[in-house]
Amino acid sequence: MSECSAAPKEPPRQWRPEPDAALPAGDTTELNRTRLALAANQTLLHQFVQHTPAAVAMFDTQMRCLQASDRWLTDYGLAGRNIVGLSCHEMFPGLPDRWKEVYHHVLAGAIEQCERDPIPRGDGSVEWVQWEARPWHKPDGGIGGLILFTQFITERIHIEEALRLSQDKFRSAMQHSPIGMAVVGPDGRWLEVNPALCKIVGYSRGELLVTNFQSITHPDDREAGLHSVRQMLDRQIENYQVEKRYLHKAGHVIWVQLNVSLAWNPDGTPRHFVAQIQNITERKRAEEQRKKLEEQLRKAQKMEALGTLAGGTAHEFNNILGIIMGYSDLAKMEVGEGHRIGRHLEEVLKASQRAKEIVQQILTFTRQQKDQRKLMLLHPIVADAVKLVGATLPEKVEIVTDIAPGASSILGNPTQIHQVLLNLCTNAWHAMKNGAGLIRITQRTVTLDETAWALHPALHAGPYERLSIEDNGKGMDAATLARIFEPFFTTKGPGKGTGLGLAVVHGILQAHDGAVVVQSQPGQGTTFHLYFPAELGAPVIPVRTGPASMPAGAGQHILLVDDEAALAQAAVLSLERLGYRATGVHSAAEALTVFHQQPGGIDLVITDLTMPGMNGTDLAEALHQVRPELPIIMASGFGGLRTAHFARGPGRRTVLQKPFTTEVLACAVHQLLSEAPRANDPEA
Numbered sequence: 131m132s133e134c135s136a137a138p139k140e141p142p143r144q145w146r147p148e149p150d151a152a153l154p155a156g157d158t159t160e161l162n163r164t165r166l167a168l169a170a171n172q173t174l175l176h177q178f179v180q181h182t183p184a185a186v187a188m189f190d191t192q193m194r195c196l197q198a199s200d201r202w203l204t205d206y207g208l209a210g211r212n213i214v215g216l217s218c219h220e221m222f223p224g225l226p227d228r229w230k231e232v233y234h235h236v237l238a239g240a241i242e243q244c245e246r247d248p249i250p251r252g253d254g255s256v257e258w259v260q261w262e263a264r265p266w267h268k269p270d271g272g273i274g275g276l277i278l279f280t281q282f283i284t285e286r287i288h289i290e291e292a293l294r295l296s297q298d299k300f301r302s303a304m305q306h307s308p309i310g311m312a313v314v315g316p317d318g319r320w321l322e323v324n325p326a327l328c329k330i331v332g333y334s335r336g337e338l339l340v341t342n343f344q345s346i347t348h349p350d351d352r353e354a355g356l357h358s359v360r361q362m363l364d365r366q367i368e369n370y371q372v373e374k375r376y377l378h379k380a381g382h383v384i385w386v387q388l389n390v391s392l393a394w395n396p397d398g399t400p401r402h403f404v405a406q407i408q409n410i411t412e413r414k415r416a417e418e419q420r421k422k423l424e425e426q427l428r429k430a431q432k433m434e435a436l437g438t439l440a441g442g443t444a445h446e447f448n449n450i451l452g453i454i455m456g457y458s459d460l461a462k463m464e465v466g467e468g469h470r471i472g473r474h475l476e477e478v479l480k481a482s483q484r485a486k487e488i489v490q491q492i493l494t495f496t497r498q499q500k501d502q503r504k505l506m507l508l509h510p511i512v513a514d515a516v517k518l519v520g521a522t523l524p525e526k527v528e529i530v531t532d533i534a535p536g537a538s539s540i541l542g543n544p545t546q547i548h549q550v551l552l553n554l555c556t557n558a559w560h561a562m563k564n565g566a567g568l569i570r571i572t573q574r575t576v577t578l579d580e581t582a583w584a585l586h587p588a589l590h591a592g593p594y595e596r597l598s599i600e601d602n603g604k605g606m607d608a609a610t611l612a613r614i615f616e617p618f619f620t621t622k623g624p625g626k627g628t629g630l631g632l633a634v635v636h637g638i639l640q641a642h643d644g645a646v647v648v649q650s651q652p653g654q655g656t657t658f659h660l661y662f663p664a665e666l667g668a669p670v671i672p673v674r675t676g677p678a679s680m681p682a683g684a685g686q687h688i689l690l691v692d693d694e695a696a697l698a699q700a701a702v703l704s705l706e707r708l709g710y711r712a713t714g715v716h717s718a719a720e721a722l723t724v725f726h727q728q729p730g731g732i733d734l735v736i737t738d739l740t741m742p743g744m745n746g747t748d749l750a751e752a753l754h755q756v757r758p759e760l761p762i763i764m765a766s767g768f769g770g771l772r773t774a775h776f777a778r779g780p781g782r783r784t785v786l787q788k789p790f791t792t793e794v795l796a797c798a799v800h801q802l803l804s805e806a807p808r809a810n811d812p813e814a
């Protein structure tokens with residue numbers, strides 16, 4: 131395309147040779163001198179034009195060439211020819227009409243010019259020319275012809291074109307690249323960013339261009355980034371690749387793979403960095419999950435191996451212990467009562483008994499006792515365990531429970547779950563500073579998704595009952611955490627812990643197709659999450675916490691107090707069927723009357739806690755005034771400080787969670803009646 135224009139007409143410049151005022155007319159010597167000077171001037175001008183490095187040519191009004199620079203002649207293929215006096219048409223026979231028009235205008239006084247004018251060549255190529263044509267004036271002021279300045283700019287045009295094309299390509303590549311791309315100044319400011327980068331970091335191009343790359347770099351990665359940049363500026367490295375973190379505008383972390391190189395100016399100063407940025411957050415996440423899974427698998431394999439080893443050893447030990455105990459018993463019988471050796475053997479038997487208990491625990495860790503599971507609800511067991519633990523732990527340990535309503539059934543072994551809670555609460559207590567602190571037991575129904583394995587490899591997508599036992603004790607470091615489920619791993623002093631508590635918990639949860647997930651940090655307390663697969667829609671079966679066979683009574687007299695007549699009656703019947711003699715009454719006052727009629731004739735009292743008039747604890751107090759050793763069972767709804775307080779009191783006493791089964795009742799009654807009165811009982 132040509133960019134030609136006509137410049138505004140200039141007022142004709144008059145060519146007036148300086149008149150020689152001192153030259154007298156008719157003096158031929160002076161005339162000759164003047165002619166000579168004129169000729170010298172013309173020669174000077176001619177040489178000046180001929181050798182000027184620009185392409186210049188001068189024409190008269192007939193477009194006959196008066197003079198041309200060598201450069202002009204060369205440019206137009208006329209070098210070596212004498213063209214003075216030749217017309218434009220003779221020099222360029224096929225001169226296009228538009229040129230004739232240009233000359234016409236110029237000879238009329240206009241100045242015409244063109245920044246880039248394409249001139250077709252005979253070979254089909256195009257030559258680009260920049261030109262200017264302006265009139266020249268005779269001494270009388272009239273137009274004497276025109277002067278043509280031309281410059282071939284084809285090469286420059288090609289370079290400009292190539293540059294534009296490459297810029298277009300770069301811009302298009304930036305625009306459409308699926309990978310983030312950026313040009314960053316030596317000072318770190320974003321000079322150009324593409325849409326892919328904007329998408330990765332959540333900022334618009336405008337937002338990025340007013341900041342630098344450090345502003346979106348994760349604080350922990352800033353120093354490393356600066357170090358690499360410095361190395362490039364010092365020419366120690368040409369480029370660098372790194373995986374680093376950016377902060378998304380929304381606040382979350384994004385992992386990127388960054389490739390950076392540095393472009394230099396010809397003078398050796400840094401021009402800009404070119405960066406490619408790829409979002410690898412998903413890959414990173416997958417890698418982390420894989421690592422975690424590998425770690426968990428390694429742990430699972432270790433536990434498996436330990437289980438096999440411990441199981442094998444335990445079985446052997448059981449047999450050996452059987453022999454030791456059998457022969458010790460035999461020897462004891464043979465030496466007879468009261469013999470010194472008999473007392474030694476008694477110690478052997480006691481130690482063997484303890485060894486047997488440990489072997490039992492190891493077997494729990496290894497054995498999968500799935501067959502003993504039943505459909506049950508968790509929370510009654512929790513309530514039961516809390517009572518038991520509450521009674522055994524010091525008062526400085528507070529236990530709070532938070533059970534969400536609407537929990538599902540699980541397939542569980544109540545005795546084992548009882549044991550799990552006992553072990554965990556005992557550990558929590560041991561972890562507490564000065565033995566004082568808080569244990570929070572929470573039950574929630576949770577639905578795990580397909581990432582459940584990330585919590586624990588034994589967990590799957592689906593509903594679970596999650597029991598969390600949280601303490602505010604000293605917590606654990608990573609090294610301890612990694613080993614807590616190993617049998618015999620303990621941090622407690624010699625004789626203080628066997629290191630079997632959590633191994634047993636692990637074994638039990640495994641037998642329940644569940645898992646234990648621990649969260650702990652030194653000084654931050656510990657939480658054990660127990661996951662039991664929930665049996666959705668399964669009928670809830672009442673819980674049994676006692677052993678399968680119900681211990682029977684031997685006619686002992688039991689006084690039962692409950693303001694609910696039907697309940698009292700049912701309990702009386704159950705007790706009678708178990709082999710006891712039972713009297714049911716409906717208030718504390720009635721109970722006291724019966725008791726005072728025959729204070730020694732009552733072997734055990736079962737009383738409701740909440741009753742109109744005198745409540746259960748006050749009744750117990752009154753009964754113990756008369757007979758401190760009298761065993762008392764307090765029946766109540768869930769938990770509460772009063773029952774916990776009662777359970778901790780002296781004498782034979784326990785708390786039963788209502789509603790209870792006959793089995794639970796049978797066990798509790800049997801246990802209290804068979805227990806020897808405690809040492810602190812005045813009558814014991």
Ligand SMILES: Nc1ncnc2c1ncn2[C@@H]1O[C@H](COP(=O)(O)OP(=O)(O)OP(=O)(O)O)[C@@H](O)[C@H]1O
Nearest residue numbers: 557558561614620621622627628629630631632656
């Ligand atoms: N709640 C907790 N807080 C801090 N550390 C704990 C907690 N529970 C367990 N641990 C650590 O885990 C170790 C192993 O616990 P585990 O119950 O298996 O054995 P133990 O309590 O040492 O002995 P045992 O239970 O056989 O009497 C403990 O010694 C203790 O270091």
Ligand SMILES: [Mg+2]
Nearest residue numbers: 553557631632
């Ligand atoms: Mg323990």
